[in-house]
Amino acid sequence: VKSLIILGRQPSLGLAELESLFGADALVPIGREAVGVTIDAKDIPFQRLGGSIKLAKVLTRINSTKWRDIELYLSKSIPEHLSYLPVDGKLKLGLSAYDLRVRAQDINITGLRLKKIIKAKGRSVRVVPNKSSALNSAQVLHNQLTGELGWELIAVRDGDDTILAQTIAEQDIEAYAKRDQNRPMRDAKVGMLPPKLAQIIINLATGRVEETSNQKIENRILDPFCGTGVLLQEALLMGFDARGSDIDPRMIEYSTKNLAWLKDRYGLHGRDYQLHIGDATTFTWDAVKTVACETFLGKPLTSIAPSHVMNQIIKECDLIHEKFLRNIASQLVAGARLCLAVPAWRLNSSFLHLKTLDRLDDLGYTRLSFVHARNQDLIYHRPDQVVARELVVLEKK
Ligand SMILES: C[S@@+](CC[C@H](N)C(=O)[O-])C[C@H]1O[C@@H](n2cnc3c(N)ncnc32)[C@H](O)[C@@H]1O
Numbered sequence: 001v002k003s004l005i006i007l008g009r010q011p012s013l014g015l016a017e018l019e020s021l022f023g024a025d026a027l028v029p030i031g032r033e034a035v036g037v038t039i040d041a042k043d044i045p046f047q048r049l050g051g052s053i054k055l056a057k058v059l060t061r062i063n064s065t066k067w068r069d070i071e072l073y074l075s076k077s078i079p080e081h082l083s084y085l086p087v088d089g090k091l092k093l094g095l096s097a098y099d100l101r102v103r104a105q106d107i108n109i110t111g112l113r114l115k116k117i118i119k120a121k122g123r124s125v126r127v128v129p130n131k132s133s134a135l136n137s138a139q140v141l142h143n144q145l146t147g148e149l150g151w152e153l154i155a156v157r158d159g160d161d162t163i164l165a166q167t168i169a170e171q172d173i174e175a176y177a178k179r180d181q182n183r184p185m186r187d188a189k190v191g192m193l194p195p196k197l198a199q200i201i202i203n204l205a206t207g208r209v210e211e212t213s214n215q216k217i218e219n220r221i222l223d224p225f226c227g228t229g230v231l232l233q234e235a236l237l238m239g240f241d242a243r244g245s246d247i248d249p250r251m252i253e254y255s256t257k258n259l260a261w262l263k264d265r266y267g268l269h270g271r272d273y274q275l276h277i278g279d280a281t282t283f284t285w286d287a288v289k290t291v292a293c294e295t296f297l298g299k300p301l302t303s304i305a306p307s308h309v310m311n312q313i314i315k316e317c318d319l320i321h322e323k324f325l326r327n328i329a330s331q332l333v334a335g336a337r338l339c340l341a342v343p344a345w346r347l348n349s350s351f352l353h354l355k356t357l358d359r360l361d362d363l364g365y366t367r368l369s370f371v372h373a374r375n376q377d378l379i380y381h382r383p384d385q386v387v388a389r390e391l392v393v394l395e396k397k
Contacts, residue, residue, distance in 0.1 A: 001028055001036030003044060004156060004165040006054035006098065006134075008196075012377035013391070014051030016370045017203045020393070021049075024371035030163065031099035034156045035372075046169040048238050050199030053137045056154055056165035065157050067102040071110045073164070074153065078114060079121050085149060091118065091125040092143050092150045096134035096167075099157035104130040140170040171196070179233065184261050185254035187228050193294050197341070197380055197389070198234040204393045205292035205339035206240075223293040224280040224324065229255030231292060233262050236271050243285065245278040252277050281323035288331055291338040294389060296320050298343050301386040310345065314352060317343055321356040322363070329364040332396040338365075344379050344390040351379060351388065365394040 007014035011033055018027055018035065028036040037044065041057040062073050074095075085091060093114065095107050111127035118125045128135060128143045135145075135152065145152035145167060152167035176195045186192070202221060221235040226244030228251065235242045236259070246252055252275050259273055276283070280295075298317040304310065321342060332338075345352040360367050369375050381388035 001038055001163075002058055003037040003039060003041040004030070004056045004058055004154070004163060005035050005037055005044075005049075005052045006056070006154070007033050007035060008051045008053050008171070010051070010377070010380065012373040013200055013380060014049070016373040016378055016391070016393075017049060017051045017200045019370050019372050020204045020207055023208060027372055029372055030156055030158045033098050036158075036163070041168050047172060047175075048199060048203070049171075050196030050203070053171040054140065054152075054154070054167050055169040056152075056167045059153075059164045059166055061158075062155075062162045062164060063160070065100060065160060065162055067097070067100060067106055067110070070097075070100075070155050070162055070164070071113065074110070074114060075117055079117060082118065082121055082123055085123070089149045091123055092128065092145055092147075093118070093125055094128040094135050094140065094143060094145045094150070094152040095130065096152060096154040097156075098134055098154065100133070100155060100162065102133055104132050107133060137170040137173055140167060141172065141174065146170060179237075179262075179266075180230075182261075182265075183228070183230075183233070183258050185228055185257045187251075187254060189300070193227070193230040193341075195230060195234050198231040198294075199238065200380075201231060201294070201339045201341055201391065202235055202238060202240070202292045204391060205290050205337050207337055218289055220287075220289060222285055222288050222291050224278075224283065224285070224291065224328065225293045225295045226255050226275070227251050227294070229258045229275075231294065232259060232273060232275075235292065236262060236268060236273060237266060239269070239271065241271050242273040243275075243288075244273070245276040245280065245283055245285065247277070247279045249277050281320060281327050283327070285328075285331060288328065289333070289336055291328065291332075291336070291340070293339075294341040295324070295343075297387055297389070301345070304345065304347060304386055310352065314345070314354065318355050321354055322359070325356065325360075325363045325365065329396065334396055336396040337368075338392075338394040338396070340392045340394070341380070341389040342392055344388045346381060346386055346388055351390070353390065357390075357392065360392075360394065364397050366397055368393040368395055 220241040222243045232242040378391040
């Protein structure tokens with residue numbers, strides 16, 4: 001493998017997203033949080049990935065999983081690499097360990113030892129202290145560890161070996177926050193789709209990058225439940241044309257304002273968008289190829305309701321989903337892909353699912369599955385949430 005990716009909080013989402021874009025053969029999962037990729041790090045469009053938090057290029061494989069051996073390797077190899085740094089300025093060094101038996105305090109001791117070695121070579125250095133065995137993306141970002149004068153070295157256990165890699169990009173949490181929080185129109189009631197989840201949905205919907213032809217319609221994303229337009233915004237930023245519709249005129253007004261703001265702030269780079277008021281269960285869109293959306297999630301809930309109430313809520317959602325899937329099926333060409341984030345309700349450790357998901361075959365769709373992630377794990381949820389979002393990837397038969 002040439003690159004190493006550290007996955008986000010729900011690793012399966014990141015794995016499915018990567019598999020959708022690069023194919024199963026390009027990926028080698030390593031432990032729970034990391035995945036090796038056969039593609040050169042510089043050819044991975046990292047800022048378009050919502051489910052990955054670090055991208056690193058593989059440096060070497062160490063035939064040990066003992067931290068002592070890893071420290072020894074670093075003590076020897078770091079001095080040899082100092083000459084590649086710009087002549088002036090202070091080096092910033094960070095160390096992260098994944099799946100290795102090492103505590104933050106041991107890593108901090110290694111950091112101090114490496115600092116001494118680097119200083120003895122005449123370079124000034126600041127070592128970022130570890131609060132846990134791995135630095136988070138905010139620490140990598142704020143300490144500029146992927147900048148010219150930064151090094152984040154990550155060690156990941158791979159069986160009896162350790163893979164050593166250097167981070168070249170981290171998830172830009174500030175850029176996400178900026179475009180999420182500064183959007184003029186927000187509505188807590190329709191729920192806030194996090195931009196990184198929007199990216200995951202889009203990447204699952206588009207499939208393999210090289211299979212996407214250059215024809216305009218292939219590069220167009222439709223969101224038939226567009227709400228305030230978060231998914232359309234991310235689609236435009238990722239270089240797709242965007243089409244959105246929503247049953248609620250107020251939502252179309254919000255999306256219109258949000259996308260005008262996006263155009264003004266970020267530019268559209270030749271991409272275009274159109275918005276329509278329309279009921280997804282009856283509307284006719286023009287030339288649809290790829291559908292990516294967060295659908296109607298039903299009544300917001302802060303706790304699970306009694307079962308007869310839950311049944312009613314689920315029934316209402318099922319009706320809309322089934323009608324929508326029937327309506328759009330007749331407008332899709334065979335092979336068209338959809339990724340829908342649909343509601344699933346958390347019951348302790350399991351989930352209540354839409355019944356529509358059992359009827360996909362009859363409705364004319366094949367539900368796609370992944371080699372490296374199980375469909376049952378493709379449910380985005382926060383620990384305190386009752387209504388989760390299940391990611392369903394479909395192909396029109
Ligand atoms: C969970 S929200 C989607 C939020 C959206 N991702 C955003 O960025 O704001 C679901 C949306 O579906 C819309 N909706 C509900 N029923 C619909 C229907 N039958 N046809 C079209 N839109 C519908 C609602 O108005 C709401 O905006």
